[in-house]
Amino acid sequence: MASLDNTGYLFLDTLWQTMSIIDSEGYVPIDNLQQLPDGRRVEAVSRLWSELLLNPAVNPFHLSPPAKHSVHFATPSTFDVLRHDYTADDLRLVVRESVNVMFIRVEGTPGVYDASSGGKIHDHVNALASRTLRIQSSYVGDDFREVSFHWSFRQVAHSGGVPFFSTAPDVDTGQMWCWANRADCKVFNDSTCFLCFKIREPTGGRMVVLDSKHWFDGECWKPYE
Amino acid sequence: MTYLSAKDLFSRLIKGTISTGSSEWTSQSERQRISAYTRYELEKKPKPLSTDDLVYGLANNAFVGFGYSELRADPLWMSASSESRSWAYNDLWKNRENFPVNIYIGAKRFRRIHPPKLLGCPTGECKSGMEHITLIAMSFLSDHHKMKDNGTSWVDSGNLYGKPDWTPAHANPVSHSMGERVEIQLKLSVGPPSASEEEGIFHGTSPTNIVFTTSPIRVAPDGMNLTMSSEPEPLLPQKVQKLTFGVDWWVEGTSVQLAPDQTSNTLYVTMGVPEDGGDKEAGITHKRMETAVGLVGGIGSLDPHTIVKALMDKVPEYTLVQNPNVPPELDHPKYFKKDAGGAWPIADWMKYYAECQAIVRFVLAVIKQVGCSGDAELVTVWAEPHVDGGKTAIEKVNGSGLRNYSKTEGEETWYAALVDKKPVLKHIYQRIDNNKPNYIGLNSFEACLRLSHAGVTKYYGGGAGTYDSADEVLKAFHALCWVKLLSPNEMNQFTEAQIMEIVHSYR
Numbered sequence: 001m002a003s004l005d006n007t008g009y010l011f012l013d014t015l016w017q018t019m020s021i022i023d024s025e026g027y028v029p030i031d032n033l034q035q036l037p038d039g040r041r042v043e044a045v046s047r048l049w050s051e052l053l054l055n056p057a058v059n060p061f062h063l064s065p066p067a068k069h070s071v072h073f074a075t076p077s078t079f080d081v082l083r084h085d086y087t088a089d090d091l092r093l094v095v096r097e098s099v100n101v102m103f104i105r106v107e108g109t110p111g112v113y114d115a116s117s118g119g120k121i122h123d124h125v126n127a128l129a130s131r132t133l134r135i136q137s138s139y140v141g142d143d144f145r146e147v148s149f150h151w152s153f154r155q156v157a158h159s160g161g162v163p164f165f166s167t168a169p170d171v172d173t174g175q176m177w178c179w180a181n182r183a184d185c186k187v188f189n190d191s192t193c194f195l196c197f198k199i200r201e202p203t204g205g206r207m208v209v210l211d212s213k214h215w216f217d218g219e220c221w222k223p224y225e
Numbered sequence: 226m227t228y229l230s231a232k233d234l235f236s237r238l239i240k241g242t243i244s245t246g247s248s249e250w251t252s253q254s255e256r257q258r259i260s261a262y263t264r265y266e267l268e269k270k271p272k273p274l275s276t277d278d279l280v281y282g283l284a285n286n287a288f289v290g291f292g293y294s295e296l297r298a299d300p301l302w303m304s305a306s307s308e309s310r311s312w313a314y315n316d317l318w319k320n321r322e323n324f325p326v327n328i329y330i331g332a333k334r335f336r337r338i339h340p341p342k343l344l345g346c347p348t349g350e351c352k353s354g355m356e357h358i359t360l361i362a363m364s365f366l367s368d369h370h371k372m373k374d375n376g377t378s379w380v381d382s383g384n385l386y387g388k389p390d391w392t393p394a395h396a397n398p399v400s401h402s403m404g405e406r407v408e409i410q411l412k413l414s415v416g417p418p419s420a421s422e423e424e425g426i427f428h429g430t431s432p433t434n435i436v437f438t439t440s441p442i443r444v445a446p447d448g449m450n451l452t453m454s455s456e457p458e459p460l461l462p463q464k465v466q467k468l469t470f471g472v473d474w475w476v477e478g479t480s481v482q483l484a485p486d487q488t489s490n491t492l493y494v495t496m497g498v499p500e501d502g503g504d505k506e507a508g509i510t511h512k513r514m515e516t517a518v519g520l521v522g523g524i525g526s527l528d529p530h531t532i533v534k535a536l537m538d539k540v541p542e543y544t545l546v547q548n549p550n551v552p553p554e555l556d557h558p559k560y561f562k563k564d565a566g567g568a569w570p571i572a573d574w575m576k577y578y579a580e581c582q583a584i585v586r587f588v589l590a591v592i593k594q595v596g597c598s599g600d601a602e603l604v605t606v607w608a609e610p611h612v613d614g615g616k617t618a619i620e621k622v623n624g625s626g627l628r629n630y631s632k633t634e635g636e637e638t639w640y641a642a643l644v645d646k647k648p649v650l651k652h653i654y655q656r657i658d659n660n661k662p663n664y665i666g667l668n669s670f671e672a673c674l675r676l677s678h679a680g681v682t683k684y685y686g687g688g689a690g691t692y693d694s695a696d697e698v699l700k701a702f703h704a705l706c707w708v709k710l711l712s713p714n715e716m717n718q719f720t721e722a723q724i725m726e727i728v729h730s731y732r
Contacts, residue, residue: 011713011715011716011717012717014715015715015716018715040549040550041546041547041548041549043549044547044548044549044553045547047553048547048553048556051553051554079715098715100714100715100716100718101715101716140559140561142624142625142628143623143624143625144504144582144603144623144625145504145623146504146505146563172717173716173717173718174713174716174717174718174719175629177628197716199716200559201559201561202625202628202669203559203561203580203582203672204543204545204558204559204580204581204582204672205581205582205605205626205668205669205670205671205672206545206666206667206668206669207628207642207656207666207667207668207669208545209656209657209714209718209719209720210657210718211657211658211714211720212714212715212716219658220657221546222658222659222660223656223657223658223659223664223666224544224545224546225544225545225546
């Protein structure tokens with residue numbers, strides 16, 4: 001058992017590591033998301049977040065032919081993950097999402113940081129973000145009024161040997177109001193990966209915590225129905 | 226259905242206050258004979274019409290019809306000269322116990338009895354008599370003139386309905402406050418240009434007995450704009466409703482009749498002037514007006530508290546969970562998409578509930594659309610440990626409550642929360658599985674519609690009951706507590722909470 005006071009931001013490294021574990025454990029292809037126990041809602045939630053987080057040009061639900069979907073079922077050390085593989089706007093994308101987070105990996109990263117050309121890596125990150133993410137939009141603030149935001153990534157540090165970026169590194173994801181308050185990015189040799197937090201504005205009055213091991217069976221929603 | 230005795234009807238007929246009924250119940254040929262009629266269902270134990278009654282009515286230019294209520298056939302029309310139909314009436318009446326009988330009473334079209342009163346020739350050289358008085362257009366002057374023409378989607382889009390409101394080619398829906406006189410303007414064309422001016426009195430009769438009448442006026446060739454207010458009595462009924470506001474027009478005293486002689490508009494009768502319903506629900510549109518008038522009209526009350534209570538009851542529960550049956554673009558259950566109409570689509574998806582704040586926004590939008598009186602707002606209600614020990618409610622328009630309300634205790638951070646079960650001090654509860662006994666829900670506020678009207682203020686929780694005060698709202702919770710958050714998940718959200726202090730219990 002750990003409390004906020006002794007976890008700091010270690011959880012972020014744990015999150016990235018867990019995704020690596022999930023990738024190594026693999027995914028099961030699925031033709032129709034509604035084959036999942038709570039499939040209709042899984043798809044609805046995924047569609048909603050794809051709308052909120054992704055540039056419409058790379059929304060996996062807007063494609064023809066459609067994106068390939070696969071799933072990872074939670075294990076004791078992992079959580080339910082839905083994966084979309086597709087190409088859109090000349091970008092090869094792998095989107096992996098739990099009920100709480102969405103990783104958007106751009107493979108190959110064309111126009112990537114090129115040290116020899118003197119290109120600035122944060123320019124690359126922001127340029128790629130503008131193609132893949134809905135970097136400019138609005139959310140409902142804590143006074144129930146519309147608040148505009150515009151994401152701009154800045155390099156924070158090297159994390160695990162790769163450059164790490166965030167729009168708001170000081171914001172605690174455990175306490176932040178909603179997804180718009182922070183997004184992260186890591187630049188790897190062969191890809192650039194954005195991390196977004198699927199946190200809706202807590203306008204229902206309840207402090208919501210979703211159990212990411214129970215997305216596909218719908219159990220994570222039970223306390224809030 | 227109006228229940229009146231036949232004699233009352235005749236009496237009203239003679240006084241000239243009989244109005245139109247629904248035109249679908251008569252044929253075109255009858256309409257040519259009858260300028261206005263209404264259908265009345267006789268009382269359960271009616272006083273049979275006597276011969277005296279009939280003579281009384283028929284002698285005063287009345288048309289009287291009787292028919293079966295089940296049959297949408299033309300009623301049997303009777304007049305003083307249609308003796309052959311008298312037997313039909315009598316036969317029908319004798320058997321009235323075997324079937325329901327409706328009585329139709331119509332005002333005989335006013336026909337010119339005296340020669341037209343010629344007032345002269347405007348051009349100085351009259352070559353012909355008046356050949357036509359053409360109704361070109363009609364506009365309401367007393368309507369709200371705020372409604373946009375989007376009748377298909379919830380979005381605040383479309384163009385403001387333009388004037389005129391009626392021409393032979395189109396008819397706008399209009400909204401109008403109840404209990405008021407109706408003011409309209411007719412645009413007429415009179416010809417030919419060389420015709421003599423005449424004197425005429427313009428009449429219009431509409432549903433609910435609203436009558437328009439001018440004083441004798443000069444009817445001159447060329448264009449005329451005629452402004453008319455309905456008679457002081459009756460006013461538009463004190464009822465929120467959608468009316469087919471058909472008016473039969475005629476002119477008394479001229480050598481030709483007005484043509485066309487009918488206008489018809491959908492009239493949304495509201496409690497007052499429609500207001501924009503907040504941020505995401507702002508805008509007055511045809512679809513929204515249709516919905517709001519239908520919902521409020523169906524309640525059958527003009528009391529704002531009764532209306533709000535009934536509307537809130539239509540979405541009896543709240544949910545925080547997206548329902549896959551609701552199109553994702555509507556953003557169920559938050560309904561935050563202004564470009565999807567905000568909370569307005571709840572009207573289509575009530576059975577899947579919504580967040581409490583969304584339910585409140587929806588009801589606010591509906592009552593503002595119909596101009597409901599009272600001071601209504603979305604407020605959040607909560608309590609804070611440092612304000613009267615949590616005993617007194619705090620309420621704020623658009624406030625976010627206890628969110629991130631914290632204090633440092635030694636090396637720990639404690640958060641204030643309103644808990645939804647009776648808490649046990651020092652107990653550790655989990656927050657993710659409400660099927661297990663040690664579950665607890667942490668809340669930061671309750672969203673309510675606060676309505677003040679006629680000295681009474683009530684708080685209507687979105688799917689969470691009605692309260693007489695903000696302090697009462699707090700009873701939706703068990704207690705205000707300081708909690709320590711434990712066991713972060715991969716998001717650094719805490720899946721457990723330990724009760725560190727019970728600040729105040731509400732139950």
